[in-house]
Amino acid sequence: MSPKRRGRPPGPSDTRDRILASARELFARSGIDKTSIRSIASAAGVDAALVHHYFGTKQQLFIAAVRIPIDPMLVIGPLRETPIDELGSALPSLLLPLWDSEMGAGLIATLRSLLAGTEVGLIRSFLQEVIAVEVGSRVDNPVGSGPIRIQFVASQLVGVVMARYILELEPFKSLPVQQVADTIAPNLQRYLTGDLPGVV
Template structure:
């Protein structure tokens, strides 16, 4: 990445005292990011603030981790690049969000990254505060979908929480508890069964006025 390379050079020559680009620098950035994200959350944390905490040039943060979202994923040890899945959902028409989201998420769960995601969910069930995994789910993954379904009369928060509950229940039953036949059902069958329910939560006729 040319920006990162030029930033690394700047850190070495133009900013005396800054850490050079090496493994120790990467670790320092991750440590600083975990602390910042835990203390102030995703939205209020900036790359510049993390770089300052780690005593590196901001260009080095981009060089090692890319975007702030990708840095957050690394900070919580997310085993897959969330942008791959989220971009699939972003491209889906609004009336196909449910089936698209279920298929995209199931595909990741059934991939080699699946065990790591299950471990992350387990940590959300039993972890203490501050829980970065929970923050990642709420502030990055769910917020990305909520923005798409929000309207002037409905901010989408109740809808997205219902959809998340269904998906977490699906993951728990399929991957953690192993309830059959759900645990062994082909992805297409699960998508056909669960996708319409997720779509209803996201865009269907639900009375959110009294919530």
């Protein structure tokens, strides 16, 4: 008979914390697609049903693990209805007002924390497996070019985040949102649908 564990029994908050810690580690190491709810539950020492109980779907668990204060699908969702030749302007027009908002401050704080820690893999998973799945399949022309197109777009958008919100470079930081969106939109559209060197 195994000895009784001393101290107070683990409560709901302990269980949630263990699940989140396991999820962060596995998502960062293997990405979203290759990480199962079952593997997260096993690493946390709980039943898979308990993971679903606390967090719902794997997508919702990922959002909680990354500590994003808004479901990104609420932002990305409208892009499904946006014509392909308007995506370049729609993306910054959706994202910049969000980043400039009070909720956006939480997003930037999360990004700053992830970049400063050991969870950069979570950002990579988010960009490649959430954004790419939603947008990349629509711009996959020629076939196979979707992922690199999305990575070029990500490089531009992450650059805006770094310059405007993390490094706070002036006067870029104080430019009107629409001016920034209108300036980068042609680049984004070219990345999404234009000819790219080396992409045949």
